[in-house]
Amino acid sequence: MDRILDPVAAIGRAVIALLRGTGAIALFAAEAISHLVRPPFYGRLFLKAFIEIAWFSLPVVALTAVFTGMVLALQSYTGFARFNAEGAVANVVVLSITRELGPVLAGLMVAGRIGAAFAAEIGTMRVTDQIDALSTLSTNPMKYLVAPRLLAGTLALPLLVIVADTLGVMGGWLIGTQQLGFGSGAYLKATFDFLQVADVVSGLIKAAVFGFVIALMGCWSGYHSGGGAQGVGRATTSAVVASSILILALDYVLTAVLFSR
Amino acid sequence: MSQDTPKIRLKGLRKAFGPKQVLDGVDLDIRAGHSMVILGGSGSGKSVTLKCILGLIPPDEGLIEIDGRDVSRLSRAEREAVNDRIGMLFQNGALFDSLPVWENVCFKLLAQRRISRAKARDKAAEVLAQVGLASSVGDLSPAELSGGMQKRVGLARAIAAEPDIIFFDEPTTGLDPIMGAVIDGLIVDCVKRLGATAVSITHDMASARRIGDDAAMIHRGQIIWRGAAASLGETGNAMVDQFARGEREGPIQMELRK
Secondary structure, three states: OOHHHHHHHHHHHHHHHHHHHHHHHHHHHHHHHHOOOOOOOOOHHHHHHHHHHOOOOHHHHHHHHHHHHHHHHHHHHHHHHHOOOHHHHHHHHHHHHHHHHHHEEEEEEHHHHHHHHHHHHHHHHHHHHHHHHHHHHOOHHHHHHHHHHHHHHHHHHHHHHHHHHHHHHHHHHHHHHHOOOOHHHOOOOOOHHHOOHHHHEEEEEEEHHHHHHHHHHHHHHHHHOOOOOHHHHHHHHHHHHHHHHHHHHHHHHHHHHHHOO | OOOOOOOOEEEEEEEEEEEEEEEEEEEEEEOOOOEEEEEOOOOOOHHHHHHHOOOOOOOOEEEEEEEEEEEEOOOOHHHHHHOOOOOOEOOOOOOOOOOHHHHHOHHHHHHOOOOHHHHHHHHHOOOOOOOOOOOOHHHHHHOOOHHHHHHHHHHHHHHHHOOOOOOOOOOOOOOOOOHHHHHHHHHHHHHHHHHEEEEEEEOHHHHHHOOEEEEEEEEEEEEEEEHHHHHOOOOOOHHHHHHHHHHOOOOOOOOOOO
16 A cells, blocks of 8 residues: 555655745845835945846857847748748747747846856855855845845846847847848838837846746855755755746747737 | 853853754853953864854844844844844854955945945055054955955954954864964053953964963863953863864764774
């Protein structure tokens, strides 16, 4: 009988652990958010995190967006040529970039850079007693370390996505005009005629959610790391993996909600 | 607060991590204006005792009083108010490596907006001088400092807000004997100048005699002796004397796997 029940018990344990972990992360996020509306505010730390995310992630996000736009133009041209629908290339590029690829790829790039950096920095502070030191210096570590990073992540990623959207479309335009034989004006007209405000806004909403999730998972993993250098390494890996999976899962949820009509 | 009320009182303090009972009913009074040294081997519970007093770990049972007020189950905001009067020197310094030394030293004053950033630089130079460091050290990053300098900066940070209780966690660990004596001297000077109550945990006997007025020994989560720090080594308690002399044979047996 035990043999039969063992797998069931294991599944039960995993579900309980998942629910417990989700609840703990939700409480962690709620506490951090509550500090955003209660003084003192650490504007300098917010600005530092914002620059770290928005400015220093710009090159990697920009390169990703340009090449994605270029590849998208090439691939959609090849596919549409089979149905004599090559004229839809500009429409497909702008729609795919603004609705999906801009926020998702920027999110994944930032998850690799910033999620790992936050987890490593806060994790190192944990294992070297710096977080305990904050408490003894009458400073709430959640307010000082977590709240400014969450706000910075939520506000910075939409800005990066605006850049990614622009450069992604330009990447498509470059290939369309230089390689596929579209006229520059016609390509851009097709792009802007087809684009709706809701396409861009939905991408920016996704970006804000992804930015929040990346910062949250980075801070959570670092804050709860332990076991010296190995623990910090584990926290860094877990921050990147968890935020990447959450970005992809939330992308589906948000798409289903935002485009349900 | 009456004259007889101890500055810090621990009563029946218990704390377990899983099946391991780390603190098993710690009772200890620490007199105001005195320097108490808590001795004990590795894993004896001295660091956990300190973290409980500081509010970093909640005890399972027992009472922690500061100036007659139970501080063991305060909200975070109330705890922060208590910590306003406390300074702490961590074993490894625990300096914030993202900040220059001067911001580390004046961290509490800056975080609480008690001082402007311009004035904090002057204040940091003044406090650094008290621990024997030049004001130019203020512009360095903690990573650029030697172990001894990091301890001094940690000490400067602990005293900058002029606390009335200061905790020292293994203040001389990792330092050579001369630097250890220098740090002990600075600790004694700073504590006397502030008129503060000091609580140190250490297993360095020379350091314990230099910085302590009173001493207590913790073993297996209980205080097994307390007395004058000067009497260490000749207390008449076989466990304390074995520990103080660093003798292999005696009532304290190390748990070694054969």
